[in-house]
Amino acid sequence: METHLPWAAPSAPGPLDAALRVPGSKSMTARALVLAANSEGSSTLRAPLRARDTKLMAAGLRAMGCHVSTADDNLWLLRSRPLAGPARVDVGLAGTVLRFLPPVAVLARGAVAFDGQPGAGRRPMAPLIGALRALGARIETGNGLPFTVHGAGRIAGGPVTIDASASSQLVSGLLLSAAGFDRGVVVRHVGSPVPKPHLDLTVHMLRAAGAGVDDSRPDVWSVEPGRLKGRAWDIEPDLASAAPFLAAALVTGGTVTVRGWPAASGQPARRLLDVLRQMGAEAALTPRGLLVRGCGAVHGITADLSGLADVSAVLAAVAALAGSPSRMRTQEPPERLARLAGTLAGLGADVTPEPDGLSIRPVPLHGGTLRTHGDRRLAHAGAVLGLAVPGIRLDDVACTAKTMPDFPRLWSTMVHGFEGGSAEAEARVRRG
Structure with a gap:
């Protein structure tokens, strides 16, 4: 029997400064x-x-x-x-x-x-x-x-x-x-x-x-x-697991590094970094790993997310926090797009499902219970939104165990108590 675990998504106290490792792909x-x-x-x-x-x-x-x-x-x-x-x-x-x-x-x-x-x-x-x-x-x-x-x-x-x-x-x-x-x-x-x-x-x-x-x-x-x-x-680190942490840097205007990323990857990491750059981040593959730094503003984009299905919900969450409209083309099944749109709309977002993607217009969001539908992607999106929107509660964070059994702890550790910077962040993540 599946265990359902409600979870209050923590709000960011300020710009994040963290370095961490995510599980394998x-x-x-x-x-x-x-x-x-x-x-x-x-x-x-x-x-x-x-x-x-x-x-x-x-x-x-x-x-x-x-x-x-x-x-x-x-x-x-x-x-x-x-x-x-x-x-x-x-x-x-x-x-x-x-x-x-x-x-x-x-x-x-x-x-x-x-x-x-x-x-x-x-x-x-x-x-x-x-x-x-x-x-x-x-x-x-x-x-x-x-x-x-x-x-x-x-x-x-x-x-x-x-x-x-x-x-x-x-x-x-x-x-x-x-x-x-x-x-x-x-x-x-x-x-x-x-x-x-x-x-x-x-x-x-x-x-x-x-x-x-x-x-x-x-x-x-x-x-x-x-x-x-x-x-x-x-086995490389998992890009879908890394995405919400990297998005957190953009949303909070902070810096997050995902450690241990190989120079040559079988996953579309460079494409994800390119999209985050278009949304206002500085992003690079460095010797330390994937690094994203927010620059104080989130921009809407028009982008083709084909091939980024596992991270499209996180990118849609970032777009819902942007200061300008977004149009995202994907190859997601219509029912998944409708579920994502409904999830974001439940928190006040203005989201319109299109035959080939989503249109998102900036409006103020509010807290509430986000239904994950057992989908880790929606849970990741809810966590990202919670950084900027107080009062968001996931009806089930246990679904993240599908790819990241330790997600709630890693996320909460990233958000709280990192005044000492990335070295302390990584040490605290490792200590648990």
Whole structure:
């Protein structure tokens, strides 16, 4: 049963001055787990994200027979073994588990049953199930949860067409296991454009694992059959987790550094920094990490946020505090845009959902209860708004555990008592 935890978002006493570390990337951790399970030999994950979704992913792989040791928080070890059923995989509410593990299960011998929380059943899944069937898999389902994959230890693979408009995970799930298919896979997407950054990350990590991947044609991805080799994965900090902290610097006119960011990243960090600059911040990737400094004013923008879906709610919250209107184009599903708009409007914001994004006009905001709908993105947005608007209360901050189990403590520590500056901030965050 999910725990709901109401939380009063703290107001900033003044400009913030903080340096901190955020947990590892959920996207990278999930992909590294799947690639390790599909590789020969041993693999390690350094600085992985230990959170609800990644623990479910590790448990699902264990259920199918993969050795997964997570005893050391900072270094996980996986040793591939022949995968087999019968097994049961609990996807919880995790889209990555729901879409990345069924292609793994078709390579196992035996029945692998998938189920999860009621909300997971509303996630689009039929395109992936249809694609796996077209490639030779036997799946017993009504095109949603619960379903059972009857693995034969192999699958033919080959060309397949899929409408992945609902989520790029539908393509990534196929690609991550495709090297184990007899003929590999050639995936052709038909439908509305899908965000590229997560697919680019999938391709990058597949190549790092030794897969032959061709993504030179628009909306077509090809993975050659072959054996992947176990390797060491260094997991980057998570950009979606970093975003509200970086936004806090802009909103309060302070300075925040997210430590440990690599010079070359598989996540669109530079794009996020560019948007924050347009909104009035000084922002840079420095040897210390990602640094954002507010300059005393927040500007509205007209921007394309395609590929920044995981941080668009935080950017919309910043826009609601701006001194001029904003027009944000995104590739978010209409229902998610409507939920974000309704959440901001509940605090007085003037937000209009558009077919391809949001329009936001500056008006005074007020306190109130912000409904998170179990979405960590909305919780992050509420925390950012609370810095400038007293009296904001989240109906559930526990949903942030999906990617950042320690979010309430990290956020409150950042906000309070940092007169001593960034060095003290980082020390206090580490001490807890």
